[in-house]
Amino acid sequence: MLRNKLPKLLISLCISLLACEQAFARLYDDVMASGYIRMGVYKDFPPYSFVQEGKPAGVDVEIAQRVAEAFDLELQVHWITPDENLEDDLRNNVWKGHYLDKDQENPLAMKTLADVMLRVPYDKQYAYKQDSLGYLINEMVVMMAPYQQExxxxxxxxxxxxxxxxxxxxxxxxxxxxxxxxxxxxxxxxxxxxxxxxxxxxxxxxxxxxxxxxxxxxxxxxxxxxxxxxxxxxxxxxxxxAENGFPTMGKQTWDIGIAIRQTDRQLGYAVEAVLDKMIRSGEMAEIFARYGLRYTKPEFYQVAEEAAISE
Known part of the structure; x- marks a missing residue:
C-alpha cells in the first residue's frame, strides 16, 4: 500500500521543493517585474546600517536606496543578523536561508532572502576557497562589485x-x-x-x-x-x-563589495553598473561624507587612476 503511494509522495515533495525554490530565488526579470528590490544589510551596524528614529539609516542603506532608485524600484531592507562567519551569512541570506526561518503556512519554504547583499569582503582568494575535499565553499554565490576600501x-x-x-x-x-x-x-x-x-x-x-x-x-x-x-x-x-601601522598584522586594507546568488549574475552586473557610476561621479564619497566618514575607492579604481596619471 505504502509502495503505491511513494511515487505520488515523491512527486508532491519535488513540486513543493520547486515551489520553495521559486519562492525566494528571484532572478533579474523577477526583481524588475516585482516593483521592489530586497537589499541585505547588517543589523545594528553603524555607520553602515542601523535604525535611526524608527527608520533604516546608514551608508549601506543609502547606497541600497540609490540602487533601488536607479531601477525605479521600491527598496525593501533585508536585515542580516551575523552568524559565526561570513560563509554562514552568505548561506542564510543569499542562497539557501536559515533552517529556523520558516514560513508557517508552508513549512517547506523559507521566508525571504536578499536579492543583493551589501558589505561583503571582496577577496578572490576567499571567493575560491576550497574545503578539505577540494570543493568550492562559496560556489553558490558570486562576490563582485567592490564599492569601498576599508x-x-x-x-x-x-x-x-x-x-x-x-x-x-x-x-x-x-x-x-x-x-x-x-x-x-x-x-x-x-x-x-x-x-x-x-x-x-x-x-x-x-x-x-x-x-x-x-x-x-x-x-x-x-x-x-x-x-x-x-x-x-x-x-x-x-x-x-592615530597614525596607522600595525606590524605583523597581515592584511590591513580590503575592498568591500556585494554578494548575489550564482544564478543571478545578470542582477549583479546591473547593480555593479549603478555602483560604478556612483563611485566615478563622486556620489559614493558624498554619502560617506554625510556620516562624517572618509571614503577610499576600491583598489581597482586606485590602480586605474594611478595609471592615468603616469601616462
Whole structure:
C-alpha cells in the first residue's frame, strides 16, 4: 500500500521543493517585474546600517536606496543578523536561508532572502576557497562589485597619550577592542603577547569608545569607518586619529563589495553598473561624507587612476 503511494509522495515533495525554490530565488526579470528590490544589510551596524528614529539609516542603506532608485524600484531592507562567519551569512541570506526561518503556512519554504547583499569582503582568494575535499565553499554565490576600501584605525585620548606612532605604547596603556575581532586577536598575540594584559574586550566598538570616554581605556581600535563615525558623534577634539601601522598584522586594507546568488549574475552586473557610476561621479564619497566618514575607492579604481596619471 505504502509502495503505491511513494511515487505520488515523491512527486508532491519535488513540486513543493520547486515551489520553495521559486519562492525566494528571484532572478533579474523577477526583481524588475516585482516593483521592489530586497537589499541585505547588517543589523545594528553603524555607520553602515542601523535604525535611526524608527527608520533604516546608514551608508549601506543609502547606497541600497540609490540602487533601488536607479531601477525605479521600491527598496525593501533585508536585515542580516551575523552568524559565526561570513560563509554562514552568505548561506542564510543569499542562497539557501536559515533552517529556523520558516514560513508557517508552508513549512517547506523559507521566508525571504536578499536579492543583493551589501558589505561583503571582496577577496578572490576567499571567493575560491576550497574545503578539505577540494570543493568550492562559496560556489553558490558570486562576490563582485567592490564599492569601498576599508582598513583598521586607532583613535586615542589625547589627554592620556601625546600620540600613537607605534602600537608598542599599548604595552603600558590600555586599548579597547571588539571581542572576537581581528584587533582583539592582534593585540593579544602580537609582540609575543606583551600587549595582552592591556587589551580590554567589549561587545561592540561603541562600547569600547564609551570606555575610552569614561577613562577605562586610552584608545580604541576598529574599522576606519566605525572610528570616523564614533569621533563624529562624540564631536570632541580630545579624541584623535592615530597614525596607522600595525606590524605583523597581515592584511590591513580590503575592498568591500556585494554578494548575489550564482544564478543571478545578470542582477549583479546591473547593480555593479549603478555602483560604478556612483563611485566615478563622486556620489559614493558624498554619502560617506554625510556620516562624517572618509571614503577610499576600491583598489581597482586606485590602480586605474594611478595609471592615468603616469601616462
Amino acid at each position: 582598513r583598521w584605525q586607532v583613535a586615542y585620548d589625547s589627554e592620556r597619550l601625546d600620540a600613537v606612532r607605534t602600537v608598542a605604547v599599548f604595552q603600558y596603556e590600555p586599548i579597547g577592542v571588539e571581542v572576537d575581532s581581528v584587533p582583539a586577536f592582534y593585540f593579544t598575540s602580537a609582540m609575543r603577547g606583551r600587549m595582552r594584559d592591556m587589551t580590554h574586550h567589549f561587545p561592540t566598538p561603541r562600547d569600547a569608545f564609551a570606555a575610552m570616554q569614561s577613562g577605562e581605556v586610552a584608545a580604541v581600535m576598529a574599522m576606519q569607518s566605525e572610528i570616523d563615525w564614533l569621533l563624529s558623534e562624540a564631536d570632541d577634539s580630545q579624541y584623535r586619529l
